[in-house]
Amino acid sequence: MIATAEMIEGHRRIAPPHGAPVWDVDPYDEAILCSPQDYYSELRRLGEVVYIPKYSVLAVGRYQVTHTVFSDYEHFVSSRGVGLDDFKLSRPWRQPSIILEADPPDHTKTRKVMARALSPKSVKMLEALFVQVAETLVDEVIARGTIDAIPELAERFPVTVFPRAVGMKDVDTRYLVDYGAMVFNAGGPDNAIRRRAMQSAGVIVPWITAACARNRLEAQGLGAMIYRAADAGEITVEEAAMLVRSFLSAGVDTTVTGIGNALWCFSQFPDQWEKLKADPGLLRPAFEEVLRLTSPVHTFARTANCDTTIAGVPVEADSKILCVLGAANLDPDKWPDPERFDIERRPVGHMAFGAGIHGCVGQNLARGELQALLGMMLKKVDRIEPAGQAVWRPNNGIHALNALPLRIIPK
Amino acid sequence: MPQVNFVAADGSITTCSAEVGDTVMQTAMANDIDGIVAECGGSMMCATCHCYVDEAWQDQTGPRADGEDDLLDCASSEVRPTSRLSCQIRLTPALDGLVVHLPDSQQ
Numbered sequence: 348m349i350a351t352a353e354m355i356e357g358h359r360r361i362a363p364p365h366g367a368p369v370w371d372v373d374p375y376d377e378a379i380l381c382s383p384q385d386y387y388s389e390l391r392r393l394g395e396v397v398y399i400p401k402y403s404v405l406a407v408g409r410y411q412v413t414h415t416v417f418s419d420y421e422h423f424v425s426s427r428g429v430g431l432d433d434f435k436l437s438r439p440w441r442q443p444s445i446i447l448e449a450d451p452p453d454h455t456k457t458r459k460v461m462a463r464a465l466s467p468k469s470v471k472m473l474e475a476l477f478v479q480v481a482e483t484l485v486d487e488v489i490a491r492g493t494i495d496a497i498p499e500l501a502e503r504f505p506v507t508v509f510p511r512a513v514g515m516k517d518v519d520t521r522y523l524v525d526y527g528a529m530v531f532n533a534g535g536p537d538n539a540i541r542r543r544a545m546q547s548a549g550v551i552v553p554w555i556t557a558a559c560a561r562n563r564l565e566a567q568g569l570g571a572m573i574y575r576a577a578d579a580g581e582i583t584v585e586e587a588a589m590l591v592r593s594f595l596s597a598g599v600d601t602t603v604t605g606i607g608n609a610l611w612c613f614s615q616f617p618d619q620w621e622k623l624k625a626d627p628g629l630l631r632p633a634f635e636e637v638l639r640l641t642s643p644v645h646t647f648a649r650t651a652n653c654d655t656t657i658a659g660v661p662v663e664a665d666s667k668i669l670c671v672l673g674a675a676n677l678d679p680d681k682w683p684d685p686e687r688f689d690i691e692r693r694p695v696g697h698m699a700f701g702a703g704i705h706g707c708v709g710q711n712l713a714r715g716e717l718q719a720l721l722g723m724m725l726k727k728v729d730r731i732e733p734a735g736q737a738v739w740r741p742n743n744g745i746h747a748l749n750a751l752p753l754r755i756i757p758k
Numbered sequence: 759m760p761q762v763n764f765v766a767a768d769g770s771i772t773t774c775s776a777e778v779g780d781t782v783m784q785t786a787m788a789n790d791i792d793g794i795v796a797e798c799g800g801s802m803m804c805a806t807c808h809c810y811v812d813e814a815w816q817d818q819t820g821p822r823a824d825g826e827d828d829l830l831d832c833a834s835s836e837v838r839p840t841s842r843l844s845c846q847i848r849l850t851p852a853l854d855g856l857v858v859h860l861p862d863s864q865q
Contacts, residue, residue: 455824458825459824459825459828462802462803462828462829463825463828465803466805466831467804467832468831468832631865695787695796695797695799696800700801701801702799702800702801703800703801706798706799706800706801706802706803707803708803710798710801710803711798711803711804
């Protein structure tokens with residue numbers, strides 16, 4: 348057993364590696380979480396890999412090195428947790444995910460089952476549902492005129508369509524949103540944000556587990572598809588329940604954030620909304636640009652499973668490495684004029700959905716939801732204008748808005 | 759530095775220099791090849807980097823990856839025995855001169 352004195356925030360304390368700049372910063376400071384751009388650029392400026400003594404972790408933020416570390420599942424594993432807690436040395440707050448927090452070969456099996464359920468074809472079948480709900484919600488917000496787009500569009504759309512897509516019989520929209528926030532906050536340190544989010548874990552986690560049971564799912568949904576993979580012997584029934592839980596952990600708060608951030612972008616850059624109205628074919632690449640610019644998931648960690656190196660810097664086994672996706676997505680060496688929102692950029696290779704074998708398995712669903720909602724707005728809305736101050740919400744893993752007052756001006 | 763030949767649906771050929779270790783998809787993106795969209799960036803999630811490996815090169819490019827069939831099943835153009843996701847073909851010196859044909863649509 349490792350002595351507690353050697354532990355910090357659930358992982359082993361490491362010595363500052365030779366050759367890595369030391370930066371006395373708290374990446375989970377609420378001000379940084381709400382407005383991370385300066386943190387991102389300083390992280391990139393300091394070097395390929397930076398040591399942060401506050402949590403005794405390494406951090407990468409330049410595009411190439413972030414992409415390399417994030418994708419190198421042999422040296423930098425996910426099975427020891429994708430937050431600060433090292434599951435080998437401390438107890439996870441919930442039973443670890445068998446897809447997010449897993450490595451090959453276990454991961455290969457579960458990923459294949461999830462990828463099939465969430466394939467482009469599968470999402471295509473949901474299009475009619477998405478469009479129908481989008482029309483109702485867009486008509487409602489047009490009738491209201493001035494709205495807070497976070498509860499009224501960004502949250503409402505996914506919590507309406509997503510449980511139906513999964514085929515859930517039990518729906519508590521507050522629990523669904525709060526569970527996602529909890530999962531992503533849990534990846535950070537034991538700070539006030541994480542403690543606040545975890546307060547309701549005792550109620551929400553059992554509710555989520557119960558809602559993922561086979562008899563609580565309709566036969567036509569994505570959830571039932573996962574259980575059919577268990578019938579076919581690809582996975583066990585217990586694993587199927589765990590994978591359905593992954594839908595709920597990763598599929599709600601993230602799309603809420605994607606929609607909110609998209610509306611923020613278009614309200615801040617009205618010329619880009621005009622451009623999109625003129626050429627609706629840019630809708631899908633425009634969403635990629637929203638993701639690149641705003642990185643809804645800003646950070647995921649990896650754990651060095653052996654002594655290794657990052658860009659020539661020695662990295663000892665057990666080191667936690669923050670892969671700061673938000674910084675990589677704004678790296679000027681990769682993205683010219685990175686702070687500019689340009690829907691014609693086509694930023695293939697952005698890291699908002701991660702990369703490699705752990706690239707977001709729900710990304711087709713996210714794109715499908717966005718396409719339906721933004722597509723409907725393109726049809727019916729002439730302008731999206733700020734109607735007050737947008738407020739960002741500190742979360743240890745997600746960069747999302749808390750409030751987004753908008754005026755929706757119809758065509 | 760291996761060369762990759764992209765044959766567009768209209769028959770026009772673009773020859774690109776590639777890096778060993780890159781994928782055919784990455785080579786296409788780096789050279790602005792129109793017939794490849796690669797929406798998911800290489801996570802084998804989207805089937806918009808679909809290509810047909812020229813029959814002369816089929817042995818060298820090897821079999822489809824585990825799970826690749828499920829995605830090809832979602833491709834917007836016809837799937838043939840030579841169909842591959844170009845993000846799953848990694849370039850080696852032996853693939854110098856590779857010829858891939860592009861479908862008429864990806865989405």
